[in-house]
Amino acid sequence: MSARAEGTAAALPPIAIPRRRRRIRGSSIAVFVFLTMVALFVAIPLYVVVVTSFKPIEEITLGEIFNLPVRWTIQPWMKAWNELCTGLACDGIKQGFFNSVAILFPSLVLSIAISSVTGYALALWNVRWANGFLFVLFICAFVPFQIIMIPLIIIVASLGIFGTVWAIALVHAVLSMPLLTLIFRNFYKDIPRELINAAIMDSGSFWRIFREIVLPMSGNIMVVVLILMITTVWNDYLVGLTFGGISAKPMTVILANSVITSRGEAIYNVNMAAALLTAVPPLVVYFALGRFFVQGITSGAIKG
Amino acid sequence: MPDVRFEHIVKRFGTLSVLEDLNLTVADGEFLVLLGPSGCGKTTLLNLLAGLLDVTGGRITIGERDVTELDPSQRGLAMVFQSYALYPTKTVEGNLRFGLAAQKLDRAEIDRRVAWAAQLLQLERMMSRKPSQLSGGQRQRVAIGRALVKHAGVLLFDEPLSNLDAKLRTEMRLEIKKLHQALHQTIVYVTHDQIEAMTMATRIAVMDQGVIQQIGTPDEIYERPANLFVARFIGSPAINTFDATLAIEGDRVLARHAPTGIAIDLTRHAFGRRPEAGAPVVIGLRPEHFAVDGAVREDDAVRLSLPVRYSERTGSDATAFLEAGDQLVAIRIEPSLMPSLRIGEAMNASFPGEKLSVFDARSGLRM
Numbered sequence: 001m002s003a004r005a006e007g008t009a010a011a012l013p014p015i016a017i018p019r020r021r022r023r024i025r026g027s028s029i030a031v032f033v034f035l036t037m038v039a040l041f042v043a044i045p046l047y048v049v050v051v052t053s054f055k056p057i058e059e060i061t062l063g064e065i066f067n068l069p070v071r072w073t074i075q076p077w078m079k080a081w082n083e084l085c086t087g088l089a090c091d092g093i094k095q096g097f098f099n100s101v102a103i104l105f106p107s108l109v110l111s112i113a114i115s116s117v118t119g120y121a122l123a124l125w126n127v128r129w130a131n132g133f134l135f136v137l138f139i140c141a142f143v144p145f146q147i148i149m150i151p152l153i154i155i156v157a158s159l160g161i162f163g164t165v166w167a168i169a170l171v172h173a174v175l176s177m178p179l180l181t182l183i184f185r186n187f188y189k190d191i192p193r194e195l196i197n198a199a200i201m202d203s204g205s206f207w208r209i210f211r212e213i214v215l216p217m218s219g220n221i222m223v224v225v226l227i228l229m230i231t232t233v234w235n236d237y238l239v240g241l242t243f244g245g246i247s248a249k250p251m252t253v254i255l256a257n258s259v260i261t262s263r264g265e266a267i268y269n270v271n272m273a274a275a276l277l278t279a280v281p282p283l284v285v286y287f288a289l290g291r292f293f294v295q296g297i298t299s300g301a302i303k304g
Numbered sequence: 305m306p307d308v309r310f311e312h313i314v315k316r317f318g319t320l321s322v323l324e325d326l327n328l329t330v331a332d333g334e335f336l337v338l339l340g341p342s343g344c345g346k347t348t349l350l351n352l353l354a355g356l357l358d359v360t361g362g363r364i365t366i367g368e369r370d371v372t373e374l375d376p377s378q379r380g381l382a383m384v385f386q387s388y389a390l391y392p393t394k395t396v397e398g399n400l401r402f403g404l405a406a407q408k409l410d411r412a413e414i415d416r417r418v419a420w421a422a423q424l425l426q427l428e429r430m431m432s433r434k435p436s437q438l439s440g441g442q443r444q445r446v447a448i449g450r451a452l453v454k455h456a457g458v459l460l461f462d463e464p465l466s467n468l469d470a471k472l473r474t475e476m477r478l479e480i481k482k483l484h485q486a487l488h489q490t491i492v493y494v495t496h497d498q499i500e501a502m503t504m505a506t507r508i509a510v511m512d513q514g515v516i517q518q519i520g521t522p523d524e525i526y527e528r529p530a531n532l533f534v535a536r537f538i539g540s541p542a543i544n545t546f547d548a549t550l551a552i553e554g555d556r557v558l559a560r561h562a563p564t565g566i567a568i569d570l571t572r573h574a575f576g577r578r579p580e581a582g583a584p585v586v587i588g589l590r591p592e593h594f595a596v597d598g599a600v601r602e603d604d605a606v607r608l609s610l611p612v613r614y615s616e617r618t619g620s621d622a623t624a625f626l627e628a629g630d631q632l633v634a635i636r637i638e639p640s641l642m643p644s645l646r647i648g649e650a651m652n653a654s655f656p657g658e659k660l661s662v663f664d665a666r667s668g669l670r671m
Binding site: 192195205213 | 354355375376378381386391392394402405450
């Protein structure tokens with residue numbers, strides 16, 4: 001209420017009629033409670049992980065997991081990065097981090113390159129049996145990795161790259177291709193037909209049109225696919241475990257090997273710190289690229 | 305510059321037949337407008353020529369070259385699209401260059417052509433802008449420039465002005481016409497707008513339901529429509545048509561309009577074939593060929609005296625609508641006559657016999 005309305009309320013009726021407060025309905029209370037519970041379901045364990053990672057081990061043994069640390073320490077984080085043991089080697093999780101990065105980049109390049117070109121061809125060119133091909137892709141997207149795991153291992157081994165980051169990158173590219181191709185195809189399908197016709201008349205070249213016209217228009221979908229792929233590849237455990245052999249274990253595999261240990265004492269604070277370190281990169285990607293989701297690059301380009 | 309020939313063109317989409325045995329020749333340097341209502345097949349025909357669609361049957365030649373099986377980029381064509389279809393991520397200059405770079409021309413030649421088009425279409429000051437930073441008219445000019453720089457033998461236009469406002473459309477119409485007069489390129493231009501067709505074309509092909517109804521100069525199409533469809537499609541206000549019956553009295557041929565009893569003297573009409581008594585016909589009278597009031601001529605083929613129903617003014621013109629039985633007759637009048645018109649009062653009008661069209665009511669063909 002404004003000052004005027006308060007001061008003269010006795011003499012004059014208020015000019016502005018206050019907006020009636022909206023009643024909160026029963027159903028929205030139920031939704032609200034449900035959403036809160038879901039949020040807490042994630043937030044509480046996360047809280048425990050975070051505070052534990054900053055506690056010295058003596059505080060953890062007290063068993064009061066919800067308490068904030070009495071003495072904050074980043075010692076567990078340093079240890080997790082540099083000295084975490086997997087089996088007999090105590091090189092920290094940093095080796096896994098570098099492995100994961102080494103896996104990530106070829107995976108991204110390979111998967112995006114293959115599926116964007118395939119999607120472009122299926123969406124904008126007359127490909128014979130395109131619909132049949134799409135249907136097969138669609139079916140492939142539903143085949144669980146575990147079913148084809150063993151044949152894949154044999155294929156990859158015969159290529160002579162088993163146990164290297166290239167094996168993992170290749171498998172990621174192959175496994176993600178159906179979904180990514182469908183995503184790219186649906187995006188490119190929305191490019192106005194006349195624009196592609198103009199490009200076809202100007203230059204009949206498949207690659208030239210892709211490189212100079214279509215690819216520069218793909219910013220939005222690239223961000224979406226990047227986020228999707230970075231999270232998938234970074235968080236993957238099974239592909240890394242099966243195809244990485246001994247030398248190319250990604251971060252998740254090293255983390256699991258250290259944390260799921262059946263011997264010795266569990267160093268909870270170091271384990272929690274290692275888990276958080278593993279989880280951080282996809283989060284960074286989300287925050288860094290998230291804002292590009294909103295922007296449209298083709299707006300106003302076709303009609304005014 | 306080459307001519308374009310369509311020979312026995314057939315186009316079907318699945319079981320839907322759009323064009324059946326269509327033949328058309330576009331002469332070298334001609335500005336041919338394909339005119340027709342939506343869905344008449346005119347854009348399909350253009351896309352077949354461009355190579356964006358494949359023919360089901362028939363042959364297309366440009367010059368002496370059979371292009372039926374060639375890819376669009378190899379046909380020596382340039383096209384301006386309805387939505388402009390500028391490359392959104394390229395600048396104006398990039399848009400002009402793209403097609404030339406693909407032709408593997410050397411740099412100096414590309415620079416020369418781009419500069420030429422920029423100067424011709426006054427694009428110089430916007431060369432580094434993106435399409436999204438241009439107005440509709442500017443985008444249209446860039447789209448035309450992109451087609452012109454290719455120095456293609458044949459230029460195709462697919463309803464290029466339909467997204468512009470009325471004033472800009474008039475300007476661009478003139479610009480395109482001037483370009484044609486300056487460059488003498490063969491142009492095939494698709495539109496549903498009769499004014500565009502009438503003002504720009506050297507020849508018009510009127511299409512309906514996949515068939516070319518008439519092909520001729522704008523004058524021929526307008527003054528001597530080959531059938532009722534063409535007569536009614538061209539002209540605004542539309543042509544007046546009356547159902548009538550032929551009667552032969554001695555050596556005179558008359559067409560009687562039953563509801564009003566008006567008899568139209570067709571004795572001097574150049575019939576394409578012998579008129580039969582009792583044959584149903586449709587008489588077409590263009591609104592602007594009427595003479596009214598003081599100008600009425602006694603020896604004209606048609607003389608009317610009908611009550612005025614209402615009148616309307618459209619800028620430089622005015623139209624009076626007279627009541628003739630259950631239909632209205634539109635007559636173009638001088639706007640200065642407007643104040644003297646009284647609703648319900650009879651108005652005298654006459655129509656010269658050499659300007660009227662007679663159609664067979666059954667086939668719709670000109671007689």
